[in-house]
Amino acid sequence: MVRKTAWALYDGKALEKVVSQIAALVDELEKITPLETTGRKLAEIEIQEVEDEASLAMLEDAVRGVDPTLSAATAQKIAGRNSAKNVNTEDSVRV
Numbered sequence: 760m761v762r763k764t765a766w767a768l769y770d771g772k773a774l775e776k777v778v779s780q781i782a783a784l785v786d787e788l789e790k791i792t793p794l795e796t797t798g799r800k801l802a803e804i805e806i807q808e809v810e811d812e813a814s815l816a817m818l819e820d821a822v823r824g825v826d827p828t829l830s831a832a833t834a835q836k837i838a839g840r841n842s843a844k845n846v847n848t849e850d851s852v853r854v
Contacts, residue, residue, distance in 0.1 A: 799828055799831075799832065802826075802828045805832075806829070815833055815836060815837050
């Protein structure tokens with residue numbers, strides 16, 4: 760009990776100081792890094808290998824309201840896809 764009390768009084772303050780310094784450094788990094796551009800690029804990399812429309816739609820539903828950057832990137836990938844399903848033709852078709 761004495762050791763825990765001593766740690767809480769002395770080492771706990773040192774730990775709190777280190778955590779505070781780390782938080783300050785992270786804040787400074789966020790100021791110099793274009794988060795929107797970086798986040799957008801990371802989101803595009805994450806969904807790069809997802810190709811089927813059902814998986815993209817499920818991913819978009821899952822991240823909606825949680826990760827707006829990933830949600831927007833997923834929606835853009837879905838919108839940018841050209842696809843046609845159940846095409847019936849008689850004489851000619853233009854796509």
